[in-house]
Amino acid sequence: MTPLSLGRTGKIVRHAVLITTALFALIPFIWMLSLSIKPESEIFQRSFHLLPSNLSGLNNYAAVFASAPIVRFLFNGVVVCGAIFMLQLLVSIPCAYALAKLRFRGRDTLFAAVLVVLLIPSQVLSIPHFIMLHHASLLDTYGALILPWVFSAFGVFLLRQFFLTIPDELIHAAQLDGMSEAGIIWRIMIPMSGPVIAAFGIFSVVSHWNDLFWPLIALRSMELSTPALGILLFRDEELGRQFGSLMAATTIIVVPLIAFFLMAQRRFIDGLTIR
Amino acid sequence: MKRHKLRGWIYSAPAVLAMCVLFLGPVLAVLFFSLTDWQLGQKSFSFLGLGNFEALLADKVFLKSLRNTFVYVLLVVPGTVALGLFVAVLLESSEELKGIYRTAHFVPVMAATSAMAIVWGTMLNPSIGMINRVFHWFGYSGANWLRDESTALLALALIGVWQGFGYAMVLFISGLKAIPQQLYEAAEIDGADSAVDRLRLVVLPMLGPVMMFVVIIIAVRAFSVFDTIHVLTEGGPNYGTDALLYRLYVESFNFLRTGYGGAMAVVFLIVVAMLTLVQARVIDKRVHYT
Numbered sequence: 001m002t003p004l005s006l007g008r009t010g011k012i013v014r015h016a017v018l019i020t021t022a023l024f025a026l027i028p029f030i031w032m033l034s035l036s037i038k039p040e041s042e043i044f045q046r047s048f049h050l051l052p053s054n055l056s057g058l059n060n061y062a063a064v065f066a067s068a069p070i071v072r073f074l075f076n077g078v079v080v081c082g083a084i085f086m087l088q089l090l091v092s093i094p095c096a097y098a099l100a101k102l103r104f105r106g107r108d109t110l111f112a113a114v115l116v117v118l119l120i121p122s123q124v125l126s127i128p129h130f131i132m133l134h135h136a137s138l139l140d141t142y143g144a145l146i147l148p149w150v151f152s153a154f155g156v157f158l159l160r161q162f163f164l165t166i167p168d169e170l171i172h173a174a175q176l177d178g179m180s181e182a183g184i185i186w187r188i189m190i191p192m193s194g195p196v197i198a199a200f201g202i203f204s205v206v207s208h209w210n211d212l213f214w215p216l217i218a219l220r221s222m223e224l225s226t227p228a229l230g231i232l233l234f235r236d237e238e239l240g241r242q243f244g245s246l247m248a249a250t251t252i253i254v255v256p257l258i259a260f261f262l263m264a265q266r267r268f269i270d271g272l273t274i275r
Numbered sequence: 276m277k278r279h280k281l282r283g284w285i286y287s288a289p290a291v292l293a294m295c296v297l298f299l300g301p302v303l304a305v306l307f308f309s310l311t312d313w314q315l316g317q318k319s320f321s322f323l324g325l326g327n328f329e330a331l332l333a334d335k336v337f338l339k340s341l342r343n344t345f346v347y348v349l350l351v352v353p354g355t356v357a358l359g360l361f362v363a364v365l366l367e368s369s370e371e372l373k374g375i376y377r378t379a380h381f382v383p384v385m386a387a388t389s390a391m392a393i394v395w396g397t398m399l400n401p402s403i404g405m406i407n408r409v410f411h412w413f414g415y416s417g418a419n420w421l422r423d424e425s426t427a428l429l430a431l432a433l434i435g436v437w438q439g440f441g442y443a444m445v446l447f448i449s450g451l452k453a454i455p456q457q458l459y460e461a462a463e464i465d466g467a468d469s470a471v472d473r474l475r476l477v478v479l480p481m482l483g484p485v486m487m488f489v490v491i492i493i494a495v496r497a498f499s500v501f502d503t504i505h506v507l508t509e510g511g512p513n514y515g516t517d518a519l520l521y522r523l524y525v526e527s528f529n530f531l532r533t534g535y536g537g538a539m540a541v542v543f544l545i546v547v548a549m550l551t552l553v554q555a556r557v558i559d560k561r562v563h564y565t
Contacts, residue, residue: 002459003451003478004368004470014365015372021362022379025441029382031405032394043403095290104283110291115555117298119548121499123520124540127308127527128301131315151293181282210387212502213520217528228389232506235393243397250390261385265378269445272384 029254036060036247043243060248067239069223070252073230080145080226081205087150088204089197096159097185101171111160117153126217133218144218145226149208155200162196163189195270202271209257227253305544308537315531327538337539340510340517343428344498347518350432351439351497356490358436359443364478366444367451377448380441388438392506395434396421399507421507424515431503431516439496443489450485454478491554495547519543 006014034050035043037057042049064070098104099111129148133139138147166189174184190197208226215229222233231253234240240249261268284291309327313320331337366376383391398404399420407417420430458477467476479486501520504510510517510525523543527536 002368003364003454004473006368010470011369011371014369018362018365018372018376021358021440022376024437025380025383027405028391028394028398028437029386031398035397048405048408091289091293094286098283098286102283102286104280107283110287113294113299117294119551120298120302121495121544121547123499123501123523124305124544125298125301126524127315127533127537127540128304129297130528131304132296132301148297151290151297153294153298156290181286206385210389212387212389212505213524216505217524228387228502231387231390231393243403246393247397250393253390254386257385257387258382261382262378265381268385269377269381272442273445273449 032247032251032254035243036251038244040242040244057244060242060244061252063239064245064248064252068234068237068249069225070230070234070249072223073225073227073253074256076142076224076230077209077227080142081208083142083146084149084208085201085204087146088152088155088200091151092155092159093185093190096156096163097189099156099160100163100166101168114153114156117151118157122148123213126214129214130217139218140220140224142224145215145224148214152200152204155204158196158200159193162193166192195267198267199271202268206257206268206272302544305537305540308534309541311534311537313534315527315533320534323534327535328541330535331538331542336514336517337522339514340519340522341542343514343516344500344518347428347432347435347500348494348497350429351435351500352490352494354432354436355439355443355493355497356486358440359489360447360482360486362440363444363447363451364474367448377445380444382441383438384442388502389506391438392434392503395430395437395503396507399430422512424512427508427512427516431500431507434503435497435500439493443493446489446492447482447485450482451478453485454481488554491550495550495554498543498546498550519546 004010030050037055037060038052039057039059042052042057099107099114125148130139133144133147136143138144170188171184174188179187210228211226212228212232215226219225219229222230225233231250234249235246239245310323310325311320312323312326362376362380366373366380399406401407401417401419401422406420410417418426420426454477458481459473462473462477467473499520500518501524504516504518504521505524508516510521519539520543523536523539526532526539530536
């Protein structure tokens with residue numbers, strides 16, 4: 001049974017309402033696509049048409065690709081988010097393993113510290129991070145975008161919770177077979193944690209791909225910008241003052257993540273709602 | 276056995292190091308900065324005690340930004356939660372096109388806020404924007420939404436609801452799925468079979484803990500509003516859309532007043548940490564329920 005039991009009219013009303021709310025969710029995207037394929041003159045027309053009268057507006061995309069480092073922004077996003085996620089795994093997995101499967105003095109204190117770190121919103125740390133990176137002469141480099149995020153308390157917490165559900169007998173059996181501790185992590189824990197690692201990966205990549213706050217502080221040069229900051233810098237360029245090209249550029253920026261989302265919806269929804 | 280005891284720390288060493296250098300140390304540093312008048316780049320500073328916090332309470336711009344933040348949260352949280360719940364209940368009430376609707380509502384959650392804020396900027400644009408076109412269509416004059424102090428914060432709140440309600444929706448969907456079937460059946464046997472009765476007697480009470488959880492998650496996101504302000508209004512007009520995190524950014528990185536910005540960071544930290552603590556409590560409770 002379902003929250004509401006709907007008759008035939010109920011079902012029609014359901015469709016009507018959900019189409020309306022879905023339209024509310026999608027209209028900015030429809031508007032963006034529509035403007036992105038229109039020549040500037042048509043955007044300023046008094047009457048509005050969803051589609052342009054001719055295809056000359058496709059030049060917007062050609063112009064954006066030709067003149068702006070938009071592909072570079074996407075590339076930077078891939079490099080930075082990829083590096084962050086890899087380093088997060090490298091740091092989190094052994095720690096999560098120790099917290100879940102090893103007994104050592106101070107373990108509970110360490111776990112408590114991880115939980116405390118979970119409470120800290122990252123923006124609070126921007127001043128000290130800025131100062132440290134300044135002294136390390138790393139501001140305005142990829143390093144500045146990556147290093148502050150190599151530790152994820154959320155990642156440690158999530159992986160620990162999952163590792164706890166992997167039976168100890170499995171580990172003992174592997175030890176009897178002479179498998180090393182590193183072998184156990186690499187050959188047993190990681191392969192069994194696929195879905196959790198994927199969910200954490202999506203959470204991590206989406207949040208850093210879309211982050212504006214930190215790149216704004218850590219970067220000066222346009223060439224290193226990640227997509228969320230890059231699109232802002234593009235807006236200040238000459239081409240960005242034209243609505244058509246600006247919308248073409250935002251389309252190029254938001255489409256990759258949305259495309260991945262459409263391909264792996266379940267995983268994305270799991271990853272973004274996991275806490 | 277001794278080796279065994281050390282091993283835990285060896286495996287945790289990279290995480291412990293990173294956690295201390297990147298989180299615990301910096302938090303202590305921010306707490307310390309907030310007690311000083313230090314400005315970024317200067318060699319000396321003096322100790323103010325709670326002077327920065329007293330100054331915050333007398334700072335008209337800061338108080339306005341704090342007020343705006345709360346107004347924004349009070350607009351966005353109920354809007355997002357109510358709309359998210361409404362969509363989730365309707366969505367789960369039939370199998371028809373369920374997947375497609377869910378996908379459509381979730382797309383805004385994925386898209387970079389800064390890019391979509393630019394798109395919203397063109398929609399709210401007084402000359403070419405679709406919002407004013409719609410107003411004209413119905414015979415109204417529309418407004419210069421983002422440049423008018425009486426509408427700017429409202430416009431940002433609309434974008435906030437737009438971006439978050441799909442997120443609230445998926446959280447509510449998982450809550451709805453967890454409601455045991457027998458409860459609906461029992462309610463029906465007891466004569467509670469109208470839609471309103473079901474909502475009132477089964478759905479809403481059973482969603483209690485999830486509701487709390489969603490409210491807090493959405494509230495933390497709303498308190499952290501930054502991208503749309505930076506992209507669309509830069510806190511204006513007349514500080515009408517200035518908010519906590521945006522003020523923190525301006526004081527710390529434009530004016531380089533590290534101590535003063537640090538005090539704002541502490542205020543922000545306290546608000547978010549309290550909300551998150553309540554949330555952790557709720558998750559604990561939820562475990563006991565099921």
